[in-house]
Amino acid sequence: MRTVLVTGASDGIGAAAARRFAEAGDRVAVHYASNQVGGEETLRSLTGSGHVLVTGDISNPDQAQQIVSAAIAKLGSLDVLVCNAAAAPSALNRHVIGETSYTKWTAVFQHMVGVNLLGAANLAWAFAKHLIERSAPGAIVNIGSRGAFRGEPEYPAYAASKAGLHALGQSLAVALAPHSISVTSVAPGVVATARQLSKLDGVEGNALRAQSPFGRVGTPEEIASAVFWLASPEAAWSSGAVLDVNGASHLRT
Known part of the structure; x- marks a missing residue:
């Protein structure tokens, strides 16, 4: 049995990942930032017992440390960190260069980088410190994006x-390998989360599904399965990898 912190687990990929670990008998710290109702719903949905709820804004350096500390205090230790919490693209934060004001441009970049990159970096620091002090192996799995490779012209800060x-x-991955800590990432394409349902049910839906030769988009459970494997001891030799989980909708060369 392992102990696992999943950030941004109120819904979508984070909630699916929390459930996947719980189904395997692991104890999970479910993190939420503002969606307390969603976090509590995820917690109630988990198989087994001993799961806990933690909260905080990962873009705040002090709170990022406190999130890890709270998970450790409630679970006793941590073995796996899943960095899923993110500032995602939406109609409100669309920022096309040449169309967007400088004020909005800088604000969106600061927010997205603060959550998606700096927040994950600070969580990883606190988590790695805990493992190194315990002389224990472990795993970090980051939820990246296909957009990092193909570009996102309407959401460049996200990409x-x-x-x-x-x-x-x-x-x-290189720095932590001597401590037996693996670090990997997954790069999903479009996933059928609540955030995407309006697009998938609307005029964009067919075009989004057509991006994959499978004729559909991914599910949160498919991404969670990839995360679960990458966090396993069997996947330690994959440390440093970025795994495409996008239904062949974007192929890297």
């Missing part, structure tokens, strides 16, 4: 922050 997250993971 840049996810590309930075992939690079951070590879740097930490």
Whole structure:
């Protein structure tokens, strides 16, 4: 049995990942930032017992440390960190260069980089410190994005922050390997989360599904399965990898 912190677990990929670990008998710290109702719903949905709820804004350096400390205090230790919490693209934060005001441009970049990259970096620091002090092996799995490779012209800050997250993971993979800590990332394409349902049910839906030769989008459970495997001891030799989980909708060369 392992102990696992999943950030941004109120819904979507984070909630699916929390459930996948719980189904395997692991104890999970379910993190939420503002969606307390969603976090509590995820907690109630978990198989087994001993799961806990933690909260905080990962973009705040002090709170990022406190999130890890709270998970450790409630679970007794941590073995796996899943960095899923993110500032995601939406109609409100669309920021096309040449169309967006400088004020909005800088604000969106600061927010997305603060959550998606700096927040993950600070969580990883606190988590790695805990493992190193315990002389214990462990795993970090980051939720990146296909957009880091193909670009996101309407959301460049999102793509840049996810590309930075992939690079951070590879740097930490090298630095933490001597401590038997693996670090990997997954790069999903479009996933059928609550955030995407309006698009999938609307006029964009067919075009989004057509991006994959499978003719559909991914599910949170499919991403969670990839995360679960990458966090396993059997996947330690994959440390440093960025795994595409996008239904062949974007192929890297």
